Amino acid sequence: MTTLEAELTVLAALTGLIVGSFVNLVATRLPKGESIAWDRSRADCCGTVLSARELVPVFSWLVQRGRCVHCGAKVTARHPIIELAGAGIGVWAALASPTLTAAILTALLGWQLLLIALVDADELWLPDRLTLPLLVSGLIAATALPDTTLVDALLGTVFGFASLWLVARTYRQLRAREGLGGGDPILFGAVGAWVGWIGLPSVLLWACAAGLSWVAARALARRPLARDEPLPFGPFIVIGGWLTWLYGPIGIG
Known part of the structure; x- marks a missing residue:
């Protein structure tokens, strides 16, 4: 160094x-x-x-x-x-980060994700005032960095939002109750603006792994998650988005 x-x-x-x-x-x-x-x-x-x-x-x-x-x-x-x-x-x-610009944008992403994770963990709430600026900054990053494109960012936004929205809608119709909060699809779409459409599966894999690890840790600590206890998914999407942004999609060099 x-x-x-x-x-x-x-x-x-x-x-x-x-x-x-x-x-x-x-x-x-x-x-x-x-x-x-x-x-x-x-x-x-x-x-x-x-x-x-x-x-x-x-x-x-x-x-x-x-x-x-x-x-x-x-x-x-x-x-x-x-x-x-x-x-x-x-x-x-x-x-x-390889460049100063990339370092600044990566830090900006991380700080935004930290705030979003805290609010969702505390309040089970993902306000548009936090998720939409994350989307906008992702689109800016796509135009400022050489290894990303605005098209990939836009596709990531659309596919990210649509996929979780469809999951939430299907769950609601099948179970007659909410399974995902309304802010989760928006957050996933905003993360998609950063990682692109090709990074979305990796974000979900990391998020699911983090969520299962948290549930297992609760069980080991003899504080198992109650059947009707809500579990904020936002912090796990945050973990998946951060790791995918830093290290790329799983399985892709």
Whole structure:
């Protein structure tokens, strides 16, 4: 690794920490209908407005020993974990990408997917405000990178949406209840804009493998998934989309 590459990797990590903090903010406020851009950051426990030194990603949580300096309440480790996840995505993108443009777009994809996965995991909700920008950025990436085409991205969008929409509709007609959320086909179509139509089967394979692994882990931990317990599929599509984007469709060199 050259000095320039090392510096860019460090920059990607620092940027990822900041983005991760913002992702956590959006994931918390968006489901509540709260303002994202204008309201000052406040402590979840007591509502006190936080100062700049209390908002330094990861560092502030460590210095405060995981507690609010105003009321002493415990602050969940979710905050530094998401911030570190943002940093990890930035570093991963920097190391896995052949060009600066590819690294920026890959990091953008990863941060969007992180936010979408968090919201769906927390709220069983895939809002258009998150999935449609993912689609648009995928189309932009298709025009900006040499190994992708806009036609493939558009076909990926159409086939991705149509395939899961048909699955959801068929399930509803056969079982008289919902099997997939309305946002899942849109998310799959948006991921298709990034990976193209040829990457869609790989996304599903990764997603199913991740979902089955999660169910198995729950069972091993003696917390088996109840028969009527909803399972958000969005986070698993996110995993499939990320891995397919980075490493290509399964079985294709």
